[in-house]
Amino acid sequence: xxxxLPILIFALIMAAIPFVPGxxxxxxxxxxxxxxxxxxxxxxxxxxxxxxxxxxxxxAFVGFGAYTTAVLSTTYGMxxxxxxPLSLLVSGLxxxxxxxxTVRLSGHYLPLGTLAWGLGLFYLFSKLExxxxxxxxxxxxxxxxxxxxxxxxxxxxYAIWVAVILSALxxxxxxxxxxxxxxxxxxxxxxAAEAFGVHTPRAKMLxxxxxxxxAGLSGWxxxxxxxxxxxxxxxxxxxxxxxxxxxxxxxxYVWGGVLGAALVVVLKEVLQSYLPLILPGSGQVETIVFxxxxxxxxxxxxxxxxxxxxxxxxxxxxxxxxDTSLKLEQRTRSPGQSSVLLQVEKAxxxxxxxxxxxxxxxxxxxxxxxxxxxxxxxxxxxxxxxITGVLSATSGSIxxxxxxxxxxxxxxxxxxxxxxTFQHVKLVPDMTxxxxxxxxxxLRGHSGPIxxxxxxxxxxxxxxxxxxxxxxxxxxxGEQMHQLAGSLSLGQQRIVEIARALCVDPMLLLLxxxxxxxxxxxKQRLASLLRELRDGGMSxxxxxxxxxxxxxxxxxxxxxxxxxxxxxxxxATIKTNPExxxxxxxxxx
Amino acid sequence: MNTxxxxxxLQDGITNGAIYAxxxxxxxxxxxxxxxxxxxxxxxxxxxALTYASLAAGQMPxxxxxxxxxxxxxxxxxxxxxxxxxxxxxxxRSILTNIVLPAIVxxxxxxxxxxxxxxxxxxxxxxxxxxxxxxxxxxIAFQPLAHTSVLVLLIASVGVHLALxxxxxxxxxxxxxxxxxxxxxxxxxxxxxxxGQSITVYGITIAFIVGLWLFFGLTLYGKALRATAVNRLGAxxxxxxxxxxxxxxxxxxxxxxxxxxxxxxxxxxxxYDSGFLIGLKGFVAAIIGGLVSYPLTAxxxxxxxxxxxxxxxxxxxxxxxxxxxxxxxxxxLRSLAAPAVEEEKD
Numbered sequence: 001x002x003x004x005l006p007i008l009i010f011a012l013i014m015a016a017i018p019f020v021p022g023x024x025x026x027x028x029x030x031x032x033x034x035x036x037x038x039x040x041x042x043x044x045x046x047x048x049x050x051x052x053x054x055x056x057x058x059x060a061f062v063g064f065g066a067y068t069t070a071v072l073s074t075t076y077g078m079x080x081x082x083x084x085p086l087s088l089l090v091s092g093l094x095x096x097x098x099x100x101x102t103v104r105l106s107g108h109y110l111p112l113g114t115l116a117w118g119l120g121l122f123y124l125f126s127k128l129e130x131x132x133x134x135x136x137x138x139x140x141x142x143x144x145x146x147x148x149x150x151x152x153x154x155x156x157x158y159a160i161w162v163a164v165i166l167s168a169l170x171x172x173x174x175x176x177x178x179x180x181x182x183x184x185x186x187x188x189x190x191x192a193a194e195a196f197g198v199h200t201p202r203a204k205m206l207x208x209x210x211x212x213x214x215a216g217l218s219g220w221x222x223x224x225x226x227x228x229x230x231x232x233x234x235x236x237x238x239x240x241x242x243x244x245x246x247x248x249x250x251x252x253y254v255w256g257g258v259l260g261a262a263l264v265v266v267l268k269e270v271l272q273s274y275l276p277l278i279l280p281g282s283g284q285v286e287t288i289v290f291x292x293x294x295x296x297x298x299x300x301x302x303x304x305x306x307x308x309x310x311x312x313x314x315x316x317x318x319x320x321x322x323d324t325s326l327k328l329e330q331r332t333r334s335p336g337q338s339s340v341l342l343q344v345e346k347a348x349x350x351x352x353x354x355x356x357x358x359x360x361x362x363x364x365x366x367x368x369x370x371x372x373x374x375x376x377x378x379x380x381x382x383x384x385x386x387i388t389g390v391l392s393a394t395s396g397s398i399x400x401x402x403x404x405x406x407x408x409x410x411x412x413x414x415x416x417x418x419x420x421t422f423q424h425v426k427l428v429p430d431m432t433x434x435x436x437x438x439x440x441x442x443l444r445g446h447s448g449p450i451x452x453x454x455x456x457x458x459x460x461x462x463x464x465x466x467x468x469x470x471x472x473x474x475x476x477x478g479e480q481m482h483q484l485a486g487s488l489s490l491g492q493q494r495i496v497e498i499a500r501a502l503c504v505d506p507m508l509l510l511l512x513x514x515x516x517x518x519x520x521x522x523k524q525r526l527a528s529l530l531r532e533l534r535d536g537g538m539s540x541x542x543x544x545x546x547x548x549x550x551x552x553x554x555x556x557x558x559x560x561x562x563x564x565x566x567x568x569x570x571x572a573t574i575k576t577n578p579e580x581x582x583x584x585x586x587x588x589x
Numbered sequence: 590m591n592t593x594x595x596x597x598x599l600q601d602g603i604t605n606g607a608i609y610a611x612x613x614x615x616x617x618x619x620x621x622x623x624x625x626x627x628x629x630x631x632x633x634x635x636x637x638a639l640t641y642a643s644l645a646a647g648q649m650p651x652x653x654x655x656x657x658x659x660x661x662x663x664x665x666x667x668x669x670x671x672x673x674x675x676x677x678x679x680x681x682r683s684i685l686t687n688i689v690l691p692a693i694v695x696x697x698x699x700x701x702x703x704x705x706x707x708x709x710x711x712x713x714x715x716x717x718x719x720x721x722x723x724x725x726x727x728x729i730a731f732q733p734l735a736h737t738s739v740l741v742l743l744i745a746s747v748g749v750h751l752a753l754x755x756x757x758x759x760x761x762x763x764x765x766x767x768x769x770x771x772x773x774x775x776x777x778x779x780x781x782x783x784x785g786q787s788i789t790v791y792g793i794t795i796a797f798i799v800g801l802w803l804f805f806g807l808t809l810y811g812k813a814l815r816a817t818a819v820n821r822l823g824a825x826x827x828x829x830x831x832x833x834x835x836x837x838x839x840x841x842x843x844x845x846x847x848x849x850x851x852x853x854x855x856x857x858x859x860x861y862d863s864g865f866l867i868g869l870k871g872f873v874a875a876i877i878g879g880l881v882s883y884p885l886t887a888x889x890x891x892x893x894x895x896x897x898x899x900x901x902x903x904x905x906x907x908x909x910x911x912x913x914x915x916x917x918x919x920x921x922l923r924s925l926a927a928p929a930v931e932e933e934k935d
Binding site: 292 | 626730733734737740741743744745747748749750751752753754755756758759869872873876906907909910913914916917920921
């Protein structure tokens with residue numbers, strides 16, 4: 001996705017800095033701190049900016065990393081290199097534990113929950129005997145390679161920045177992958193992602209662990225840079241600071257984390273050392289100025305500094321079109337013409353006293369287009385949600401190819417070959433059309449997060465993107481493939497949703513008002529696409545208000561009114577059915 | 590443990606809990622209306638308390654000058670925002686609220702500070718000063734960000750907290766202060782001694798809870814605020830001035846904060862940075878109340894106060910750990926009870 005050249009240049013510049021003649025050692029110390037902070041901020045970018053999970057507790061994970069190595073390398077005399085994996089492991093495991101408790105929290109509870117355990121853990125650090133209480137642990141051995149000890153800030157500089165650049169690369173690789181798309185979809189709510197098989201709690205847990213491990217790495221480096229740890233840098237204040245570093249830099253961007261760290265660390269240092277010269281006086285003038293600057297910065301660039309800077313660079317439009325010759329495995333289908341694909345039997349859904357769907361029964365056969373129509377509030381979308389597992393029925397049963405799926409979650413339903421679009425478009429607006437559509441193929445890929453980070457997923461990834469590109473071209477949006485989904489018209493976004501649903505390689509396609517917002521020609525193209533799909537062996541169940549569209553397209557029509565099925569039959573019989581006419585037009589005078 | 594100690598701890602917990610309840614209410618109010626998680630709430634507490642204590646000690650509090658300076662800033666923001674359509678009435682109104690009012694208060698403060706004013710004057714001045722600070726802060730820091738995400742607002746809130754805390758040190762110094770009791774005297778029932786101060790705390794807390802409940806349930810402004818909380822755009826479309834709602838919310842929050850401060854400063858010594866932790870505990874209560882429910886927040890605050898009192902007796906080292914960890918099970922229960930609704934945010 002992104003070129004590696006700027007990163008290489010950045011790495012070379014960072015490597016050259018210590019060799020600049022006359023570079024004050026003080027600046028090297030500052031850059032060390034920037035690197036340590038950037039690691040944590042990068043984790044937060046993934047967690048908060050991309051995944052939408054706000055955490056105030058990252059400082060605690062830095063603490064876990066730092067204290068693990070501090071205890072093991074002093075009390076037990078272990079080599080710092082041996083404690084590295086252990087530090088990361090401890091941070092990761094505690095992230096699992098804390099994650100189990102907090103990641104489930106929804107909305108605003110989550111940041112507050114992290115604030116709570118962030119504070120709690122800070123007090124725990126400062127009270128536990130074996131962590132040295134408030135005094136902490138000192139005399140931590142330095143990192144060493146052979147007989148070379150990294151005692152000076154200049155020597156550990158390389159360890160820190162190698163860690164930063166490697167972490168940035170791994171994180172960016174992760175984001176640009178099957179797992180990454182699932183993570184990026186998290187922020188837009190879980191219904192759409194789950195409809196395509198993404199296990200959202202697992203994806204949330206993954207980013208949580210990733211962020212914690214990066215923080216743990218920062219803590220490990222911190223312990224060996226300072227060669228002493230105490231609870232202060234792991235408190236709630238620090239946790240809040242990491243978060244605003246990520247926001248100031250640009251919470252959605254990996255390099256925003258690094259930039260934010262540089263800005264904030266340097267700014268604080270400059271304020272601390274120069275402000276007393278300008279404004280002599282007691283107290284924390286620098287905190288005051290810092291606070292004011294923070295607010296001012298947010299007012300000028302609410303999205304963060306990185307995207308603001310990037311907007312000055314020429315926009316690169318377009319991208320490489322995936323090689324569409326690569327093929328994914330296809331579902332094996334039974335060739336039978338009249339087999340029952342979907343059977344809804346006396347499905348009933350009550351919300352309190354409201355019966356949204358009242359004992360509705362119908363079925364969808366193979367190679368058939370069935371339309372579900374009815375006035376507003378007839379229970380059509382609720383029926384869709386029952387079939388796709390978003391809601392579970394109060395009573396009755398739903399089966400797919402003879403298997404009951406009453407209590408199955410959306411992720412299981414989609415595995416059976418049922419995919420859907422939504423009445424209110426649910427795309428990720430800041431992802432390209434191609435990436436959005438590729439989420440549809442989520443279950444057809446197999447690469448996990450680790451292989452994505454290490455770029456071992458490329459053949460798998462290429463096949464997924466090829467499939468996505470094929471479906472985009474099939475629905476006629478090839479031109480828009482590399483545009484951001486949010487920049488498309490609403491009608492086009494609906495079509496993108498259809499392409500995404502097609503990526504599942506479905507047997508049954510559920511379309512919720514696909515023609516709304518389309519122009520006449522576009523509707524005709526959609527109708528011919530759907531016919532083509534049916535002739536290719538797919539079934540379609542659609543909810544639609546455009547009667548002309550439905551009557552010309554559907555093989556069979558099911559009519560709902562106030563949650564109850566009032567008619568079923570071919571378009572011709574439905575048109576003349578007195579019950580239907582009554583439901584739509586009222587009682588004839 | 591005997592009953593006396595238990596009753597004593599209970600009483601202590603309820604007094605603290607009442608304060609946390611007030612702060613929790615303010616946080617809920619501000620969050621519901623403006624989506625700002627008001628971390629500077631703690632600063633309103635310390636500003637109120639220390640302004641009151643300074644005045645009572647016959648010192649000039651720096652907060653009055655801050656209110657004046659912020660007023661100038663708010664005026665500048667008003668002018669800048671209205672630069673395309675300046676008209677006399679708007680400018681006049683802005684001058685009156687942002688410049689004339691703080692100037693009068695500053696003059697009064699200077700006048701009274703020199704002569705150790707009575708308690709009532711100290712309270713009134715402190716409340717007005719902090720109320721103005723709250724109001725102008727909203728205008729300067731948060732109103733321009735009103736359209737952004739909760740996260741950005743939160744970070745701005747952190748920035749304001751840092752600046753205010755730094756200013757607090759500048760105004761009041763690093764030493765703690767205590768103020769005179771609002772209501773002196775006491776009476777004893779059985780083993781328990783009720784001071785006038787604690788009775789005041791209970792009374793004011795209850796008055797505020799009832800008052801807020803009436804305000805939101807019965808008045809048009811209260812309903813407008815609730816409407817803004819539910820849907821900003823919708824509220825604007827039916828003619829509610831959402832900036833006004835934000836101002837009212839901040840005004841109420843700062844008054845509540847200052848009042849809480851004035852009520853506790855006679856009981857405990859407050860430092861310039863004490864507010865943060867006190868505010869956080871109000872926060873814990875607010876979260877338990879789900880950031881929406883006032884009665885639940887009040888009850889939760891009492892629980893927090895009591896848990897704190899008992900844990901400081903049994904395990905004083907782990908007092909804070911226990912209070913903050915109290916949140917986790919509550920949050921979990923809330924999350925499980927109300928499964929995530931689809932959130933469309935950006």
